[in-house]
């Protein structure tokens with residue numbers, strides 16, 4: 001089944017614990033735990049999956065012929081491409097064929113980030129768009145409401161080139177949503193957030 005086959009709503013859980021887990025995953029201190037069911041939207045949406053040189057278990061299971069050098073990265077960084085249907089070469093009839101050893105990028109990807117941040121997924125990924133529409137975070141506690149407000153206040157400035165040190169807005173919605181997650185603390189109690197504040201923090205973190 002793909003996301004496009006099913007329109008029923010899905011519980012995304014509470015947003016505050018979700019954010020904690022997502023932050024840990026982005027720091028490399030864990031992974032997301034997405035109740036995907038049979039959905040393979042993110043594995044079949046024309047995504048390039050970056051694999052870093054230290055990901056030995058994943059690399060040992062990915063055939064050389066489906067790896068390509070990652071543009072702009074040192075030797076050893078590779079990406080997996082996708083077929084004419086947009087499917088990852090490691091996707092089989094029953095899901096990921098290397099699930100236990102899947103790349104780090106797959107372990108931290110969580111399409112609930114679009115719901116939490118309010119960033120719209122890219123239109124060229126309709127299966128992800130459909131799946132994102134199904135998620136519902138559980139009724140908000142005061143903590144959850146604060147988390148959502150913080151995430152969305154930061155995400156709201158991420159379409160503005162002035163927010164980025166190089167002046168270039170990341171082309172993919174998933175990048176902007178991940179940035180909003182990483183910078184959400186800027187939004188706590190101080191909305192609206194100025195693009196300049198986001199820019200300063202992005203510069204500090206990249207330094």
Ligand code: SF4
Nearest residue numbers: 043088090091096106
């Ligand atoms: S490696 Fe596995 S989890 Fe990652 S995109 Fe491919 S099929 Fe999906």
